Amino acid sequence: SVKADGGNNYQFFKASTQSSAINRLNMESEMRKAIERGEFVLHYQPQINATSGHVVGMEALIRWQHPERGMIPPYHFISVAEETGMIVPIGEWVMYEACRQNKAWHDAGLAELKVAVNLSARQFSDRKLLDKVRHALKQSGLNPAFLELEITESVIMKDIEATIALLEEIASMGLSLAIDDFGTGYSSLNYLKRFPIDKLKIDKSFIDDVISSEDDGKIVEAIIGLSHNLKLNVICEGVEDAEQFAWLQERQCNEIQGYYFSKPLPADEFEAFVRSRNAIF
Ligand code: C2E
Ligand code: MG
Ligand code: MG
Numbered sequence: 706s707v708k709a710d711g712g713n714n715y716q717f718f719k720a721s722t723q724s725s726a727i728n729r730l731n732m733e734s735e736m737r738k739a740i741e742r743g744e745f746v747l748h749y750q751p752q753i754n755a756t757s758g759h760v761v762g763m764e765a766l767i768r769w770q771h772p773e774r775g776m777i778p779p780y781h782f783i784s785v786a787e788e789t790g791m792i793v794p795i796g797e798w799v800m801y802e803a804c805r806q807n808k809a810w811h812d813a814g815l816a817e818l819k820v821a822v823n824l825s826a827r828q829f830s831d832r833k834l835l836d837k838v839r840h841a842l843k844q845s846g847l848n849p850a851f852l853e854l855e856i857t858e859s860v861i862m863k864d865i866e867a868t869i870a871l872l873e874e875i876a877s878m879g880l881s882l883a884i885d886d887f888g889t890g891y892s893s894l895n896y897l898k899r900f901p902i903d904k905l906k907i908d909k910s911f912i913d914d915v916i917s918s919e920d921d922g923k924i925v926e927a928i929i930g931l932s933h934n935l936k937l938n939v940i941c942e943g944v945e946d947a948e949q950f951a952w953l954q955e956r957q958c959n960e961i962q963g964y965y966f967s968k969p970l971p972a973d974e975f976e977a978f979v980r981s982r983n984a985i986f
């Protein structure tokens with residue numbers, strides 16, 4: 706579900722994702738400096754309850770505000786961060802920052818929303834993951850009920866028994882868990898019910914043609930049905946127009962995330978969006 710958006714200004718990073726160890730080393734040290742200098746920022750994309758139209762949550766999405774290269778989207782650095790292991794300290798910052806911002810919004814009297822944070826494979830296999838989650842919650846003061854972790858199918862299907870144990874610990878801390886990009890990876894439906902997960906996020910690639918492709922429509926209907934039967938929350942990402950929204954609403958999809966409602970927004974714009982949107986209905 707990650708798309709390149711073209712521009713030449715990202716050549717440096719594109720080149721370095723493919724090539725030499727030297728470039729990778731450069732990228733690694735740039736990323737290290739970026740953490741120290743506070744160049745990473747989080748944008749927040751609203752998640753809308755399909756029935757009420759209210760914002761009920763948001764996904765925190767990282768961007769790199771580079772002093773020379775401008776705003777760099779995650780597509781251009783997350784995979785290198787994953788390969789070099791830099792995703793571990795970057796992800797730790799993301800977790801803390803998302804919790805801190807969400808707590809500040811709660812304290813400011815904004816509707817109490819859940820924030821979802823993406824976890825990469827590398828973070829998931831970090832032995833200190835639980836300590837880091839606990840630390841982020843403690844430092845920020847955020848109630849764990851308002852933090853959701855997003856993991857992909859490939860990450861959780863790697864070592865089923867170890868995953869179940871880890872997810873159970875996370876769930877027992879009061880956090881919620883969502884499976885991201887659902888439908889694009891390999892999930893054993895048999896194991897799905899053994900995972901203490903709360904939510905399936907249907908991947909954008911199924912939503913794109915949900916109206917025009919009968920197959921995609923059937924797949925989305927089946928995943929929504931599966932979610933309801935397993936008592937899981939279901940959200941569709943990448944909803945871009947009113948027709949897709951209406952189609953999903955009719956089929957009782959619980960939540961919607963997509964450009965139709967809003968792109969990911971800087972914190973101040975997100976706050977304004979929630980204030981106006983949740984006041985209308
Ligand atoms: P994701 O977690 O699946 O996030 C959804 C992506 O879809 C976001 O792209 C979002 O902007 C985009 N999107 C949402 N609705 C629409 C829509 O209606 N149309 C279109 N065209 N796009 C839509 P973004 O922010 O570029 O992030 C891309 C990916 O980068 C994320 O996919 C996630 O895998 C990764 N990522 C972003 N932030 C983090 C992070 O903090 N940590 C880790 N590990 N990965 C991250
Ligand atoms: Mg994705
Ligand atoms: Mg995600």
Ligand code: MG
Pocket residue numbers: 706885886906908942
């Ligand atoms: Mg996704």
